[in-house]
Amino acid sequence: MTVQVLSVASRxxxxxxxxxxxxxxxxxxxxWETEFDFTKENMAKAKEILSRYPENYQASAMIPLLDLAQQxxxxxxxxxxxxxxxxVLGVAPIRVYEVAxxxxxxxxxPMGRYHVMVCGTTPCMLQGAKGIYEAVSRHLGxxxxxxxxxxxxxxxxxxxxxxxxxxxxxxxxxYSGGVEKFTYxxxxxxxxxxxxxxxxxxxxxxxxxxxxxxxxxxEPSGAVADGKWVEDSPGANITLRGPxxxxxxxxx
Amino acid sequence: xxxxxAPAPAxxxxxxxxxxxxxxxxxxxxxxxxxxxxGVDVPRFCYHQRLSIAGNCRMxxxxxxxxxxxxxxxxxxxxxxxxxKTSTPLVKKAREGVMEFxxxxxxxxxxxxxxxxxxxxxxQAMAFGSDRSRFTEVKRxxxxxxxxxxxxxxxxxxxHCTRCVRFAKEVAGxxxxxxxxxxRDSEIGTYVERMLTSELSANVIDLCPVGALTAKPSAFTxxxxxxxxxxxxxxxxxxxxxxxxxxxxxxxxxxxxxLNDAINQEWISDKARFQVDALRLxxxxxxxxxxxxxxxEPATWPRALAAAAExxxxxxxxxxxxxxxxxxxxxxxVALKDLLNRLGLAGVDGADSVLLVGTxxxxxxxxxxxxxxxxALAGVPFASIGAPLDLTFPLLAAGDVVREGWNGFAxxxxxxxxxxxxxxxxxxxxxxRGVAPRAVYLLGADDYEEGDVPADAFVVYQGHHGERGAxxxxxxxPGAAYTEKFGTYVxxxxxxxxxxxxxxxxxxxxxxxxxLRALSEVMGAPLPYDTLAGVRARLAEVAPHLxxxxxxEPPLWLGADALGVGGAAGKPAAxxxxxxxxxxxxxxxxxxxxxxxxxxxxxxxxxxxxx
Ligand code: SF4
Ligand code: FES
Ligand code: FES
Numbered sequence: 019m020t021v022q023v024l025s026v027a028s029r030x031x032x033x034x035x036x037x038x039x040x041x042x043x044x045x046x047x048x049x050w051e052t053e054f055d056f057t058k059e060n061m062a063k064a065k066e067i068l069s070r071y072p073e074n075y076q077a078s079a080m081i082p083l084l085d086l087a088q089q090x091x092x093x094x095x096x097x098x099x100x101x102x103x104x105x106v107l108g109v110a111p112i113r114v115y116e117v118a119x120x121x122x123x124x125x126x127x128p129m130g131r132y133h134v135m136v137c138g139t140t141p142c143m144l145q146g147a148k149g150i151y152e153a154v155s156r157h158l159g160x161x162x163x164x165x166x167x168x169x170x171x172x173x174x175x176x177x178x179x180x181x182x183x184x185x186x187x188x189x190x191x192x193y194s195g196g197v198e199k200f201t202y203x204x205x206x207x208x209x210x211x212x213x214x215x216x217x218x219x220x221x222x223x224x225x226x227x228x229x230x231x232x233x234x235x236x237e238p239s240g241a242v243a244d245g246k247w248v249e250d251s252p253g254a255n256i257t258l259r260g261p262x263x264x265x266x267x268x269x270x
Numbered sequence: 271x272x273x274x275x276a277p278a279p280a281x282x283x284x285x286x287x288x289x290x291x292x293x294x295x296x297x298x299x300x301x302x303x304x305x306x307x308x309g310v311d312v313p314r315f316c317y318h319q320r321l322s323i324a325g326n327c328r329m330x331x332x333x334x335x336x337x338x339x340x341x342x343x344x345x346x347x348x349x350x351x352x353x354x355k356t357s358t359p360l361v362k363k364a365r366e367g368v369m370e371f372x373x374x375x376x377x378x379x380x381x382x383x384x385x386x387x388x389x390x391x392x393x394q395a396m397a398f399g400s401d402r403s404r405f406t407e408v409k410r411x412x413x414x415x416x417x418x419x420x421x422x423x424x425x426x427x428x429x430h431c432t433r434c435v436r437f438a439k440e441v442a443g444x445x446x447x448x449x450x451x452x453x454r455d456s457e458i459g460t461y462v463e464r465m466l467t468s469e470l471s472a473n474v475i476d477l478c479p480v481g482a483l484t485a486k487p488s489a490f491t492x493x494x495x496x497x498x499x500x501x502x503x504x505x506x507x508x509x510x511x512x513x514x515x516x517x518x519x520x521x522x523x524x525x526x527x528x529l530n531d532a533i534n535q536e537w538i539s540d541k542a543r544f545q546v547d548a549l550r551l552x553x554x555x556x557x558x559x560x561x562x563x564x565x566x567e568p569a570t571w572p573r574a575l576a577a578a579a580e581x582x583x584x585x586x587x588x589x590x591x592x593x594x595x596x597x598x599x600x601x602x603x604v605a606l607k608d609l610l611n612r613l614g615l616a617g618v619d620g621a622d623s624v625l626l627v628g629t630x631x632x633x634x635x636x637x638x639x640x641x642x643x644x645x646a647l648a649g650v651p652f653a654s655i656g657a658p659l660d661l662t663f664p665l666l667a668a669g670d671v672v673r674e675g676w677n678g679f680a681x682x683x684x685x686x687x688x689x690x691x692x693x694x695x696x697x698x699x700x701x702x703r704g705v706a707p708r709a710v711y712l713l714g715a716d717d718y719e720e721g722d723v724p725a726d727a728f729v730v731y732q733g734h735h736g737e738r739g740a741x742x743x744x745x746x747x748p749g750a751a752y753t754e755k756f757g758t759y760v761x762x763x764x765x766x767x768x769x770x771x772x773x774x775x776x777x778x779x780x781x782x783x784x785x786l787r788a789l790s791e792v793m794g795a796p797l798p799y800d801t802l803a804g805v806r807a808r809l810a811e812v813a814p815h816l817x818x819x820x821x822x823e824p825p826l827w828l829g830a831d832a833l834g835v836g837g838a839a840g841k842p843a844a845x846x847x848x849x850x851x852x853x854x855x856x857x858x859x860x861x862x863x864x865x866x867x868x869x870x871x872x873x874x875x876x877x878x879x880x881x
Contacts (some may be wrong), residue, residue, distance in 0.1 A: 033452055041450065041462075112446060113445065113449065115462075116450055119450035227366030
């Protein structure tokens with residue numbers, strides 16, 4: 019356990035919490051022999067994506083295609099997947115590696131079924147993100163960058179997802195269903211107790227409540243403080259005329 | 271080839287002021303170029319005039335009047351009336367700040383760094399940096415990359431200027447290098463371990479402003495301030511790139527490119543740069559004569575010359591044949607030609623023949639290939655007749671290029687000595703065909719054809735490396751390599767250029783024309799010149815254009831009768847046309863003796879480990 023704690027303390031990650039290197043190392047699950055190709059359906063999707071860009075700017079489709087490949091490949095981009103994207107785009111493979119290593123949402127190591135990402139940016143941090151991380155870490159027995167032995171959960175840290183109004187929050191990507199059933203879900207207004215419940219539900223195959231755990235959308239009705247949901251006293255802190263909309267990026 | 275930029279007409283000029291001094295620069299120049307034009311030095315790392323603009327090092331910050339903050343001069347177009355200031359307190363502070371940032375993650379290992387002494391970062395830190403840093407955190411460390419046998423990497427020293435990446439992509443046309451990761455964790459590399467598969471790869475060593483990319487073959491063997499430089503000309507291919515030969519004492523330690531816009535711009539091929547280790551290997555340093563036991567035995571010059579004279583005297587007329595090798599300088603070729611003529615010889619066999627089509631410039635003259643690539647990317651159509659090629663740029667079908675009234679017949683000779691020898695008329699005369707020679711004079715010729723040297727012929731080999739020719743010879747006369755003599759070479763475009771002696775020839779070896787002069791004396795037919803100036807005067811007589819150094823001359827020998835193919839011209843060849851250079855790294859006696867080139871050949875067989 020000491021080693022794990024150390025690895026977090028020194029932040030020995032490349033760009034995101036689960037890929038340690040920004041270079042490729044051959045491993046049994048990811049080497050020159052590993053194969054990847056888009057399925058027929060996904061190839062059609064790729065063609066559609068390509069058609070959105072002008073002839074001479076096909077390389078602009080790189081990020082959506084990498085995303086497609088990642089969803090198809092159980093959540094991570096193998097060398098073969100990146101090479102295939104380069105081939106489809108007609109660019110040198112290194113141009114794809116550059117992009118895939120730059121963006122934190124591209125994973126280059128195998129993922130668990132659920133990718134649990136704890137927001138650690140300032141607003142969430144102020145509202146108790148540390149407590150959320152500790153609860154998740156204690157419950158799953160892993161630290162940032164690690165996957166549980168049952169390959170169900172990979173735990174990562176991420177930066178602001180734009181749901182700060184409902185801080186603290188986590189996002190969970192579900193890579194088990196390929197491109198068709200891929201989901202990327204926010205759980206907001208979390209207390210340590212809430213987040214453990216969510217993980218339990220996911221493990222049991224249930225669907226936890228999406229979005230805020232304590233209010234309808236982001237209407238001013240309370241906030242998480244010291245790991246507890248605290249209701250506003252009636253009439254307090256109301257500054258908007260009507261009910262505000264929910265966070266923009268929330269999949270149901 | 272690449273046309274010299276004609277001076278822009280007056281209305282295409284704009285006027286800007288740099289440090290109070292007005293200058294006129296062409297429209298489209300950037301602020302940094304305007305400063306250069308005004309003679310004001312602006313520090314820089316990522317900007318390079320032959321690469322695209324990246325604007326990522328920020329070292330070139332200057333102040334522009336009415337601009338609220340300092341501007342990166344390399345990325346800012348110069349506008350008319352701009353008032354640029356480079357010596358204000360703001361600029362000084364900006365440069366100090368950028369320098370401090372660059373040094374945050376740069377190791378302080380200058381004492382063990384091969385770049386030390388010629389490092390842009392070192393120099394600019396001295397000139398523009400602050401004398402202390404405020405950084406107290408831990409410096410990052412980056413994994414070193416294995417880029418093959420030529421480029422050594424110490425990636426922790428990299429400052430991410432991306433010059434190497436842009437060079438690989440834009441000039442070499444081989445997209446292997448890139449920048450992976452981001453922020454503090456960015457690193458330069460190939461992501462998957464692989465060799466840089468370009469024949470120009472080692473130019474990134476010169477481009478890298480720090481010690482991240484240095485020369486692997488010569489790592490830790492010298493300090494650059496110990497070297498004495500001589501400006502010379504490369505002979506590893508027929509392009510005749512401008513080079514600087516750096517030597518310490520009697521040994522050549524490195525070769526770097528010199529600027530020559532008309533020929534090699536500022537690049538040289540990996541072979542030109544790294545074959546020099548062979549100048550100490552396998553050298554012929556004393557005369558040898560085949561003894562009674564059948565082996566070659568060391569001899570004195572008088573004995574060797576006497577033995578050569580005796581053997582050559584046995585042949586009469588067409589029975590005597592001379593073969594000039596790939597590296598023969600014009601001076602020695604003219605001396606050989608004169609000598610053979612004096613001995614009453616009618617026909618002489620030529621140097622390597624010329625490739626009209628069926629050429630692979632990437633293997634034969636990679637720097638030229640980079641220039642062709644630039645033209646191709648600029649929209650000039652290219653085609654190749656012969657075996658299929660990967661030239662790093664697209665080729666069209668020949669029929670699309672050769673049109674009515676086209677103007678672009680391309681000829682590429684594959685060796686440095688070829689064009690010069692042909693210019694001197696060193697080609698087979700009609701009488702020589704069909705006569706088996708009884709004596710053969712090999713002037714550095716190791717690539718002669720078996721048929722030219724019958725088993726019973728007496729062979730004199732004059733050259734600098736012990737190889738096929740020397741092994742076959744009855745008398746070996748040691749000559750000088752291109753770094754050891756003043757020799758004229760004519761490049762593939764017809765430019766006569768001179769090498770200069772950077773070091774002396776080893777042991778008893780002598781300048782090649784002097785050896786021939788001495789031999790002529792012994793043979794009783796002395797040549798009428800005793801000095802280099804004398805030989806060159808004779809050269810000017812035979813081929814006047816050889817006296818006009820550096821000028822382009824249409825090749826004299828392109829007439830069909832000179833090549834003796836008059837009737838045959840236009841007849842389709844039976845064999846597919848292919849380049850004769852199948853192995854770029856080993857084309858002549860020098861490169862074949864080089865250990866570095868041998869390592870390259872091995873590495874190229876498996877450029878991507880595990881694939
Ligand atoms: S290796 Fe050298 S040339 Fe390449 S980015 Fe780093 S500092 Fe620049
Ligand atoms: S800080 Fe966590 S979502 Fe913005
Ligand atoms: S030289 Fe201008 S930013 Fe690097």
